[in-house]
Amino acid sequence: MGILLLTASFIHVVFQAASLLAAFAHPSHIVIYAPRGLLPCRRDAA
Secondary structure (H helix, E strand, C coil): CHHHHHHHHHHHHHHHHHHHHHHHHCCCCCCCCCCHHHCCCCCCCC
16 A cells, blocks of 8 residues: 555656646747637537
């Protein structure tokens, strides 16, 4: 049980460090999940 908890903590720390480094590498980066051109079946506003 102790090894599993230690492994989960280590993975959490690795992901936190990776996200921090990514934020420093691209401080003005904006993630676009669904660009307007990706949704061609959108209906017009009525």
